[in-house]
Amino acid sequence: MKMPHAIEAKNLTKIYPGGLKAVNKVSFDIEEGEIFGFLGPNGAGKTTTIMMLITLTNPTDGTAKVCGHDIRTERDAVRNCIGYVSQDVAVDDQLTGRENIVLQGRFYHLPKDVLKKRADEVLKLLDLQDRANDKVETYSGGMRKRLDIAGGLIHRPEVLFLDEPTLGLDIQTREKIHEYITRLQREEKMTIFLTTHYMDEADKLCDRVAIIDHGEIKALDDPEKLKSKVGGDIVTLRIAPESKEKAQETIAEIRKQPFFQSLIETQSAPSGMMEQFANVAQMMKKGKLKGIPRGFPQGAGSLGREDMKSWMTRQSNKKSTINGKNVYNIVVKDGATAIPQIFKVAGAIGAGIESISVKRPSLDDVFLAYTGRALREEEGSRMEHLMQAMRMRRMRQ
Amino acid sequence: MVPRVLADTWNVTWRELKHFARSRAAMFSTLIQPVIWLTFMGNAFNFSNVNLGGIYLPPNINLNQLFFGASSYLDFFIAGVIVMTALFGGIFGGFSIVWDRRLGYLNKMLAAPISRTSIGTGKIVSASIRAGFQATIIGLIAVALLGVKVTTGPIGFAVAILIAMLLCLAFAGLSMAIGASVKSMEAMMPILNLLTMPLLFMSSAMFPTSMMPDWMLTLTKFNPVTYAVNPIRALFVSDWPTFIGLLPDLIVVGVFSIALITLATVLFRRSVA
Numbered sequence: 214m215k216m217p218h219a220i221e222a223k224n225l226t227k228i229y230p231g232g233l234k235a236v237n238k239v240s241f242d243i244e245e246g247e248i249f250g251f252l253g254p255n256g257a258g259k260t261t262t263i264m265m266l267i268t269l270t271n272p273t274d275g276t277a278k279v280c281g282h283d284i285r286t287e288r289d290a291v292r293n294c295i296g297y298v299s300q301d302v303a304v305d306d307q308l309t310g311r312e313n314i315v316l317q318g319r320f321y322h323l324p325k326d327v328l329k330k331r332a333d334e335v336l337k338l339l340d341l342q343d344r345a346n347d348k349v350e351t352y353s354g355g356m357r358k359r360l361d362i363a364g365g366l367i368h369r370p371e372v373l374f375l376d377e378p379t380l381g382l383d384i385q386t387r388e389k390i391h392e393y394i395t396r397l398q399r400e401e402k403m404t405i406f407l408t409t410h411y412m413d414e415a416d417k418l419c420d421r422v423a424i425i426d427h428g429e430i431k432a433l434d435d436p437e438k439l440k441s442k443v444g445g446d447i448v449t450l451r452i453a454p455e456s457k458e459k460a461q462e463t464i465a466e467i468r469k470q471p472f473f474q475s476l477i478e479t480q481s482a483p484s485g486m487m488e489q490f491a492n493v494a495q496m497m498k499k500g501k502l503k504g505i506p507r508g509f510p511q512g513a514g515s516l517g518r519e520d521m522k523s524w525m526t527r528q529s530n531k532k533s534t535i536n537g538k539n540v541y542n543i544v545v546k547d548g549a550t551a552i553p554q555i556f557k558v559a560g561a562i563g564a565g566i567e568s569i570s571v572k573r574p575s576l577d578d579v580f581l582a583y584t585g586r587a588l589r590e591e592e593g594s595r596m597e598h599l600m601q602a603m604r605m606r607r608m609r610q
Numbered sequence: 611m612v613p614r615v616l617a618d619t620w621n622v623t624w625r626e627l628k629h630f631a632r633s634r635a636a637m638f639s640t641l642i643q644p645v646i647w648l649t650f651m652g653n654a655f656n657f658s659n660v661n662l663g664g665i666y667l668p669p670n671i672n673l674n675q676l677f678f679g680a681s682s683y684l685d686f687f688i689a690g691v692i693v694m695t696a697l698f699g700g701i702f703g704g705f706s707i708v709w710d711r712r713l714g715y716l717n718k719m720l721a722a723p724i725s726r727t728s729i730g731t732g733k734i735v736s737a738s739i740r741a742g743f744q745a746t747i748i749g750l751i752a753v754a755l756l757g758v759k760v761t762t763g764p765i766g767f768a769v770a771i772l773i774a775m776l777l778c779l780a781f782a783g784l785s786m787a788i789g790a791s792v793k794s795m796e797a798m799m800p801i802l803n804l805l806t807m808p809l810l811f812m813s814s815a816m817f818p819t820s821m822m823p824d825w826m827l828t829l830t831k832f833n834p835v836t837y838a839v840n841p842i843r844a845l846f847v848s849d850w851p852t853f854i855g856l857l858p859d860l861i862v863v864g865v866f867s868i869a870l871i872t873l874a875t876v877l878f879r880r881s882v883a
Binding site: 268321 | 617624629723882
């Protein structure tokens with residue numbers, strides 16, 4: 214009997230003690246053999262969703278079936294059919310590559326002869342056979358990640374969960390990992406569920422992408438369709454900040470033009486992860502929460518309340534970077550012919566154009582269109598850098 | 611076919627023992643500390659060295675025998691050092707669960723279909739095996755280099771090591787219970803440090819209870835360390851009948867171990883539910 218879906222999630226909800234809503238009524242179906250991406254900023258609920266699907270966290274409400282087994286009531290059956298590769302690069306430094314793989318195979322109760330054969334296969338698949346008998350502490354970051362993925366494959370899972378598979382890796386290594394992921398789908402016929410906050414990664418790898426923000430799915434489709442939904446071309450227009458009124462007048466006039474399709478609205482709300490950190494900090498202050506809830510990166514615990522507090526203060530003082538700079542993203546039918554017309558309109562009103570650019574919509578724009586925020590805004594906060602630094606340090610050790 | 615929970619436990623234990631075997635620094639430092647205690651503390655307390663200022667003692671009175679019930683403090687102290695090894699090895703045994711949690715390795719294990727109980731118990735068992743190994747080396751050093759004698763012979767020595775391992779199970783259980791509850795290394799370290807010294811000093815490990823004030827003596831009665839030290843000491847300086855008389859002490863240690871391992875298992879299962 215063939216299963217209809219590799220994963221079926223229905224109204225999956227996770228509310229942490231204290232009322233933090235990490236995932237809110239998320240539903241989706243994933244076909245067998247599909248690479249399905251969860252795309253969203255840190256703290257959007259991606260990892261929490263994975264934690265529920267791999268049976269490490271119980272959903273507060275709703276449920277899901279993985280390989281046809283219920284994640285609440287048939288946990289061991291789910292665990293047997295899935296592989297999980299966390300964003301932490303959880304390999305054991307003191308063991309050799311092969312020992313890591315074999316130990317993991319023993320966790321899945323593989324018979325000895327099968328395990329030996331399979332270990333050779335996965336080591337070869339991830340190009341690690343030459344270094345398999347070296348201690349992992351001598352491995353590079355990319356090799357560790359590959360070893361981690363190899364471990365997740367040891368028992369031939371039907372569904373492989375990859376949480377931020379290329380986080381903190383350099384560009385060449387990322388490309389390599391992308392190749393392996395596509396190879397897994399092609400050669401091993403594996404269903405892959407991955408989370409990422411890299412647009413290009415989702416675009417390149419995924420058959421379908423769900424855009425998730427604040428614990429909710431905002432859009433779900435194949436990347437091409439998502440992009441075409443945004444419209445034609447996107448013109449990014451920056452108007453001199455001193456002529457705020459004129460800028461608004463210009464936009465009002467552009468709206469009336471025949472080439473105009475839509476304006477992507479932006480807002481300045483604190484982004485997902487940070488908002489949730491702020492909540493967590495608040496709850497810790499009130500004593501409602503002991504430690505960092507599961508599903509959050511563990512490193513968050515060592516940042517301390519002061520980091521969170523100072524972050525919150527700075528965040529509330531910060532004005533919208535996009536609106537403050539008079540930047541507008543305008544969707545038009547055809548960028549090349551729209552630009553001269555935009556100049557004409559702005560010239561007539563007397564608004565100074567600082568810069569103008571045109572591009573085909575990317576998943577960045579899709580994200581912006583569905584959530585009102587640019588995903589790139591997320592990067593660059595101190596908290597993010599600290600967490601990244603911690604992850605990197607761990608990987609290098 | 612080995613039951614699954616035992617196989618899982620062994621896999622967890624295997625990993626911990628590999629860590630121990632591969633880390634020469636850890637092995638060296640855990641060995642060197644007890645040896646320092648033995649050499650310095652053990653040789654400092656010796657009534658044979660004390661200048662009595664001309665006071666005449668009848669030849670049938672040996673002060674070491676009188677105070678320590680042994681021909682030297684070292685003979686008395688070796689049981690304490692072996693128990694100390696078990697205590698330290700156990701009490702820091704739960705640390706690896708916090709470490710695995712931080713590295714993400716714990717989630718990796720939890721995502722696999724392995725028995726939840728085995729993760730905690732595997733680590734507890736490995737702490738005990740490790741402590742048994744260390745205690746053996748320390749005992750052998752004491753016998754070979756420091757002139758310590760074991761009155762009950764090699765079998766007595768082996769039994770002493772097994773008792774130390776049993777005690778280690780108890781404290782590794784306690785440590786695991788703490789590790790399952792506090793979840794961060796920063797919080798765990800001070801708790802463990804706070805526990806070790808009182809447990810050591812409030813027992814008969816370092817000094818004979820006959821020298822202690824009453825309140826301290828009472829405290830030692832509530833300390834499982836005491837119940838492990840006394841039978842081990844009997845094996846080193848007394849004889850088999852004395853040891854047999856102390857079997858109830860061993861039951862106390864055993865009950866204590868079972869209780870703490872159970873507590874650790876319950877708390878751990880709850881922490882990952």
